[in-house]
Amino acid sequence: MGAAVELDAGGRAVRLSHPDKVYFPEKGYTKRDVAEYFLAVGEGITRALDRRPTTLQRFVDGVEGDFFYQKRAPKNLPEWIATARITYPSGRHADELCPTELAAVLWAANLGTLTFHPWPVRAQDTDHPDELRIDLDPQPGTDYADAVTAAHELRSVLEDHGVRGWPKTSGGRGMHVFVPIEPVWTFTGVRRAAIAAGRELERRMPGRVTTAWWKEERGERIFVDYNQTARDRTIASAYSVRPFPHAPVSAPLRWEEIDDAEPRDFDIRTLPARYAELGDVHADMGREAYRLDALLELADRDEREHGLGDLPYPPEYPKMPGEPKRVQPSRARHDDGEAP
Secondary structure, three states, X not given: OOOOEEEEEOOEEEEEOOOOOEEEOOOOEEHHHHHHHHXXXXXXXXXXXXXXXXXXXXXXXXXXXXXXXXXXXXXXXOOOOOEEEEEOOOOOEEEEEOOOOHHHHHHHHHOOEEEEEEOOOEOOEXXXXXXXXXXXXXXXXXXXXXHHHHHHHHHHHHHHOOOOOEEEEOOOOOEEEEEEEOOOOOHHHHHHHHHHHHHHHHHHOOOOEEOOOOHHHHOOOEEEOHXXXXXXXXXXXXXXXXXXXXXXXXXXOOHHHOOOOOHHHOEOOOHHHHHHHHOOOOOOHHHOOEOOHHHHHHHHHHHHHHOOOOOOOOOOOOOOOOOOOOOOHHXXXXXXXXXX
């Protein structure tokens, strides 16, 4: 697979073992191709990960092999790579990789990391998110174009409530919209704001958008995955490589681009040219942090006037205060004696 090489990442040499190892057989892309992609978008992915506890999605044998999520920092972590302590919903804690420079990204790529999953917090305060992240997830029967339509309306919802969103492709068929926020709310508060935004989007796009947690209730609609804002749930970072045969990436976009964008057009070969021309189009994202007061007031009105309280958490979470019954509707009806 070729002798190891050293790559320069911001003045720090990073060793890349087996650089010719094929990670994407359909395209023939190798570990070195992935590493050189990260070098090409270096400032962008460093911005996206900077000082964030990060879970590594590792594909040691490429995208056709098995993969795993590495939450705890590897034991062989170099001393120059920082870590941050995070607390899981169970109350247990762990020290996660916390990139502060491009060399840390390259070091992780050498371990087979394609997708970086940063927490929406910074190392100095891991209990208060500084990003509200909204995942627009196309359900069967819908596609990227439907996600784009929902994203435009979501932009209006957010702006009507005093915040600005930044869009990017998921690397698949969906879209992500990130909002930089002041780190003064807990995960529970930020999740409540995401639910409020999702419900308002449902009202504005009836029959086309849903916040229904249970798949049997979603139908052919765009699902606003509000639980991606729960503690220990993460979304692929901007510039992460996604594990599909054509090596797509999660590409930051400007709002005026999303209609004409085609997710398949953004991959480890094409994005470096775009980056060389435009730079990181989300470079200004962290310059203003927004408040969630208006969205939280909307959540309060939904609960007070419409009886719309909390929504279910993922199944592995402890039961949360105010959470409704965590059982899929068809099973609940069956358990109550109704026909399944």
